[in-house]
Amino acid sequence: MSEEAVAENTKEMKKVFDRPESLNDQQFSYCPGCHHGVINRLIAEAIDELGIQDTTVGTAPVGCSVFLYKWFDIDVIQPAHGRVSAVATGAKRARPDLTVFAYQGDGDFASIGTNNSTHAANRGENITTFFINNTLYGMTGGEMAPTTLIGQKTTTTPQGRTAKDYGYPIKMSEMLAELDGPTYITRQAVYDPKRIDKARTAIKKAFRFQMEDEGYSLIEFLSACPINWGMDPVEANERIKKEVEEVYPLGDIIERS
Amino acid sequence: MPRGKIEIDINRCKGCRLCIETCPQDVIAFSDDFNSSGYNYVETENPEDCIGCGFCGKVCPDVAITVYKRQKEGV
Numbered sequence: 001m002s003e004e005a006v007a008e009n010t011k012e013m014k015k016v017f018d019r020p021e022s023l024n025d026q027q028f029s030y031c032p033g034c035h036h037g038v039i040n041r042l043i044a045e046a047i048d049e050l051g052i053q054d055t056t057v058g059t060a061p062v063g064c065s066v067f068l069y070k071w072f073d074i075d076v077i078q079p080a081h082g083r084v085s086a087v088a089t090g091a092k093r094a095r096p097d098l099t100v101f102a103y104q105g106d107g108d109f110a111s112i113g114t115n116n117s118t119h120a121a122n123r124g125e126n127i128t129t130f131f132i133n134n135t136l137y138g139m140t141g142g143e144m145a146p147t148t149l150i151g152q153k154t155t156t157t158p159q160g161r162t163a164k165d166y167g168y169p170i171k172m173s174e175m176l177a178e179l180d181g182p183t184y185i186t187r188q189a190v191y192d193p194k195r196i197d198k199a200r201t202a203i204k205k206a207f208r209f210q211m212e213d214e215g216y217s218l219i220e221f222l223s224a225c226p227i228n229w230g231m232d233p234v235e236a237n238e239r240i241k242k243e244v245e246e247v248y249p250l251g252d253i254i255e256r257s
Numbered sequence: 258m259p260r261g262k263i264e265i266d267i268n269r270c271k272g273c274r275l276c277i278e279t280c281p282q283d284v285i286a287f288s289d290d291f292n293s294s295g296y297n298y299v300e301t302e303n304p305e306d307c308i309g310c311g312f313c314g315k316v317c318p319d320v321a322i323t324v325y326k327r328q329k330e331g332v
Contacts (some may be wrong), residue, residue: 013262017314017324028319030294033273037318074282192310193279233273 019131020044022053024073029064035223036065038190039132043101044072046203050211056099059088061108063130064139068103082113085120088127099210101128106147107137110172114146117172124181124215128206131172131218134225135244142228146170149247154228169247173220177253184209184217186252189245191224191237202252214257222248225233261309262325263301268322269299276313276322282306285313 019249022044030036053074060068062081069076079087088102102120109117109131120127135152137143143156147169151160159249177185184206188199199221206217222244231239263284270292277285278297286302299305309326 013309013325013327015323016309016326019320019323023320027269030318032271032318034318035273038316041320065303160300193315196315231287233275234278237275 019119020048020225022047022056022073023071026070028071029067029224031227033224033226034064034138034234035134035190035221036132038160038196039130039221039223040065040068040071040095042190042200042203043103043113045200046207047074049204050207051213052099052207055097055103057091057095059084059091059100059102061104061113062139063107065103066139067103070120082108082111083116084113085125085127085129086116088129089120089123089125092127096126099128099207100118101130101207103130104132105134105138106131106135106145107140110146110170114172118176118179121176121216121218122181123178124183126210126213126215127217128210128218129218131202131220132223133220133248134223135169136225136228136229138225138228142225149173149243171248171252172217173218173248176218181216182218182254183215183257184220184255185220186242187220187248187250187253187254189222189240189250191240195250209257212257220248222250258288258327259305259307260327261307263307263309263313264323264325265298265300266321266323267292267298267300268294269319270296271319272296273318274299275316275318279312279316281310281312283310287322 014072040198056074058076059076084102088100092100144154148161189195209217226233226236284307288300292298311324314322314324
C-alpha cells in the first residue's frame, strides 16, 4: 500500500495514543531503553486523567530524573539530594489542597534520604511517592546502591556484591510496610504492555488515596538501566523478569484504607 | 485495509528496539538512516499489517509514537 493510501485511510481512524498533556515537548535526556521515560509518561497520563494538572506539584530527586521540571508541564520542586520526601511533606502541609508527589531513585530514597523517606512514611504523610529502583546509581556511573543484588557487578563491586562485605539488597517497600503509617505500598514493573497497564492503575490509585486524604502511598518501580547493566534494552527487560523480580517480587504489599 | 496506523517522531527515537520486540505484527523496523541526535531510528516497515494495538506506544520510553485505530462502523 502506498503512503498516500495509508494517509487517506487515517481519516477514518481515531487517535488512541499520544503524548499526555502534562508532558511538554522537551525530549527526555534518559539513555535509550531507560524505564524512567515510561514511568514519567504514566504519571503524566494519570495526572491528565484525574484532571489535576493545575493543582499538582512534583518533587524531583538528584539523579537521572533531576530534570523533571524540564519535562513535566506542572510545577516541580528540586530539593537537595535525599530530601524529596521532606520537601514534599512541607509542600503538602502548606497547601493541603494540592496533590503532591515525590519522585525518587534508589540513591535518593534508599541511601542518602533513607531517614527522610522512612519518617515521611511513618508519619503517614498524605503524599504519593514513586521510588524508582534500578539496582544501582545510574547518573554517576553505575556504582553499587543499597538495592544492588548479591553477585551483581557494578563499577564499585567489580567482583560482584557480596553480603559479607556489603550487606544485602535493601527491601524498602517491605520495610516500610511494617510501619503503621503507610496506606498503600506496591511494587510494579514496566517491561511489557501488561505490566505497564497494571503500573498505570497503581499510580492512579495512589493519587486517589491522596485526593481522598487517606495518607501515604508508595509505588516502587523495578526499572532497567541498560547502559550501566552493560546490556541492550531488550536484555535488560529480561534481566528484570529473571533476576530482579526474584529478589523484589511484584504486587501490592499493603493496602489499608 | 489496515486496522491501525502509527506515526513515529524520528527525532525523539533513540533506537532502543523495545517497540520492534513488542510489536505483535512486525510492523516496525530499524531505518537505514540516523536522526539529528545521531541515533539509528525506527520506522514503519509494514504499515498495512498494523492493528492499532498501541503496544509500541506503551513501551516507548521516549513517547515518540502516536497510534491511530480504525473505529468500527456505527461507533
